[in-house]
Amino acid sequence: xxxxxxxxxxxxxxxxxxxxxxxxxxxxxxxxxxxxxxxxxxxxxxxxxxxxxxxxxxxxxxxxxxxxxxxxxxxxxxxxxxxxxxxxxxxxxxxxxxxxxxxxxxxxxxxxxxxxxxxxxxxxxxxxxxxxxxxxxxxxxxxxxxxxxxxxxxxxxxxxxxxxxxxxxxxxxxxxxxxxxxxxxxxxxxxxxxxxxxxxxxxxxxxxxxxxxxxxxxxxxxxxxxxxxxxxxxxxxxxxxxxxxxxxxxxxxxxxxxxxxxxxxxxxxxxxxxxxxxxxxxxxxxxxxxxxx
Numbered sequence: 001x002x003x004x005x006x007x008x009x010x011x012x013x014x015x016x017x018x019x020x021x022x023x024x025x026x027x028x029x030x031x032x033x034x035x036x037x038x039x040x041x042x043x044x045x046x047x048x049x050x051x052x053x054x055x056x057x058x059x060x061x062x063x064x065x066x067x068x069x070x071x072x073x074x075x076x077x078x079x080x081x082x083x084x085x086x087x088x089x090x091x092x093x094x095x096x097x098x099x100x101x102x103x104x105x106x107x108x109x110x111x112x113x114x115x116x117x118x119x120x121x122x123x124x125x126x127x128x129x130x131x132x133x134x135x136x137x138x139x140x141x142x143x144x145x146x147x148x149x150x151x152x153x154x155x156x157x158x159x160x161x162x163x164x165x166x167x168x169x170x171x172x173x174x175x176x177x178x179x180x181x182x183x184x185x186x187x188x189x190x191x192x193x194x195x196x197x198x199x200x201x202x203x204x205x206x207x208x209x210x211x212x213x214x215x216x217x218x219x220x221x222x223x224x225x226x227x228x229x230x231x232x233x234x235x236x237x238x239x240x241x242x243x244x245x246x247x248x249x250x251x252x253x254x255x256x257x258x259x260x261x262x263x264x265x266x267x268x269x270x271x272x273x274x275x276x277x278x279x280x281x282x283x284x285x286x287x288x289x290x291x292x293x
Contacts, residue, residue: 021239024049028230042084046076062249071241080234092225100217105225109232110213118212122205129198136160136191139184149184162196165189 031045053072057065083104094101111119140160143150153168154160169185172178220228 021235025235042081042088045084068242068245071245075237075241092222094217094220094225100214105228107213109228110216113232114216115209118209125202125205129195129202132191132195132198139188143184149181153185162192
């Protein structure tokens with residue numbers, strides 16, 4: 001499934017971008033399914049893709065085809081070239097040497113397509129853990145100064161730990177004058193324990209998800225692998241690159257329009273009036289100096 005590229009400010013350019021992605025998808029499918037080519041050459045693929053890109057974007061208004069071309073060549077050099085050579089050599093395999101082929105199919109793509117619910121649950125757990133961490137930082141900022149209620153619980157390195165806080169609580173046990181300090185220490189210790197428990201839940205959930213993802217690699221069909229590599233990886237990255245170029249052009253145009261708007265914001269009659277006033281002032285100064293027009 002191709003990702004839509006939308007920018008209502010440049011509809012013509014958007015049409016060309018969408019057309020290129022459709023062409024790219026077709027060329028890739030043909031390249032890897034051509035029965036007459038036993039050993040297809042990746043260089044032939046990138047040559048065909050780049051030629052089609054230039055042909056597609058050359059008539060596009062406002063956009064330099066070679067700027068888009070550079071995005072394609074950069075992605076080819078960084079990622080796509082290695083993927084293609086691996087596919088030519090090994091075929092569409094999600095498992096290599098008994099291990100998930102994460103070079104071809106990153107775990108992030110697997111999670112996004114097949115385990116979005118599990119990932120959302122982990123992110124929720126992470127948010128809860130991070131909230132506890134934030135509360136601890138706020139308490140440290142409020143009470144961790146030299147005269148603060150947490151100052152005596154810090155280690156030699158100036159840190160607050162479960163051990164150091166618990167040790168300080170033992171030291172002031174039964175001290176009636178340390179009631180406020182004891183209360184803050186107990187609150188902070190409770191946060192430490194909650195954060196630790198929350199962190200363990202996150203790690204356990206991540207470990208469980210990693211195990212499920214690893215199993216899924218071995219169950220992928222060839223068509224599923226093609227979808228992950230071509231649509232979710234290659235086309236998604238190139239669509240993002242094209243979109244970034246569209247955004248850059250749009251921002252440049254917006255900036256230029258704002259400059260023009262500011263430059264011509266003052267009406268000509270008003271400018272003429274200001275010039276007349278200034279000219280009269282100059283003439284007055286000249287007259288005072290003895291110069292006559």
